[in-house]
Amino acid sequence: MADLQTLAQAIHGCTDCGLARSRTQAVPGEGAPQARLMFIGEGPGFNEDQQGRPFIGPAGQFLDELLGSIGLARPDVFITNMVKCRPPNNRDPFPGEMEACSKHLDAQIEAIKPKVIVPLGRHALAKWFPGESIGKVRAKPRRFGGLTLFPLYHPAAALHNGALRSTILEDFAKLGDLLRAPEPAEQPPRDEAAPGPAEPSPESHQISMF
Numbered sequence: 379m380a381d382l383q384t385l386a387q388a389i390h391g392c393t394d395c396g397l398a399r400s401r402t403q404a405v406p407g408e409g410a411p412q413a414r415l416m417f418i419g420e421g422p423g424f425n426e427d428q429q430g431r432p433f434i435g436p437a438g439q440f441l442d443e444l445l446g447s448i449g450l451a452r453p454d455v456f457i458t459n460m461v462k463c464r465p466p467n468n469r470d471p472f473p474g475e476m477e478a479c480s481k482h483l484d485a486q487i488e489a490i491k492p493k494v495i496v497p498l499g500r501h502a503l504a505k506w507f508p509g510e511s512i513g514k515v516r517a518k519p520r521r522f523g524g525l526t527l528f529p530l531y532h533p534a535a536a537l538h539n540g541a542l543r544s545t546i547l548e549d550f551a552k553l554g555d556l557l558r559a560p561e562p563a564e565q566p567p568r569d570e571a572a573p574g575p576a577e578p579s580p581e582s583h584q585i586s587m588f
């Protein structure tokens with residue numbers, strides 16, 4: 379399995395879709411290599427394309443504020459996007475571009491092994507739950523394999539519609555609650571030679587995500 383730095387090099391050199399022709403530079407993502415919490419946005423905008431860092435424009439400033447509201451900061455989490463290169467004029471990424479870029483995101487997820495992934499907005503939501511509406515599924519944890527998905531509105535939504543600002547803050551508070559909740563203890567495989575319920579481990583009520 380490749381480490382994040384190797385993956386970032388591959389992303390910087392990637393020419394697998396047309397976005398490589400219009401980008402200033404690719405934006406692999408940044409944060410803690412072993413982050414338990416990973417945010418996945420849509421794609422870099424103007425500022426991100428210029429500086430090579432995710433979420434550093436107005437939506438990113440709101441994301442920083444949201445993280446702060448639950449006692450977190452960027453170095454505690456990993457932040458990346460569905461596509462690593464800016465779509466021209468900030469248009470939506472095309473399905474083929476997200477498909478071409480998915481190998482990079484999948485490899486990042488495999489390297490980081492987060493416990494909770496927060497898809498920000500409908501494009502990231504569709505990676506796991508195609509056809510579902512972000513307005514309906516937001517702020518509800520869903521198990522997916524070994525992961526918990528916790529979809530949220532994209533922070534940019536509050537820049538276009540100020541009324542969503544307090545909704546997004548409330549949804550983030552629920553994310554904070556989820557992270558503080560005890561993790562379900564791993565169930566050991568049933569031992570046929572020793573039937574009966576296993577004793578809970580002493581840690582099983584003490585573990586939280588942070």
Ligand code: URA
Pocket residue numbers: 419420421422423426431432433434435437438459534
């Ligand atoms: N919007 C996104 O989806 N990602 C960024 O990195 C910046 C804005």
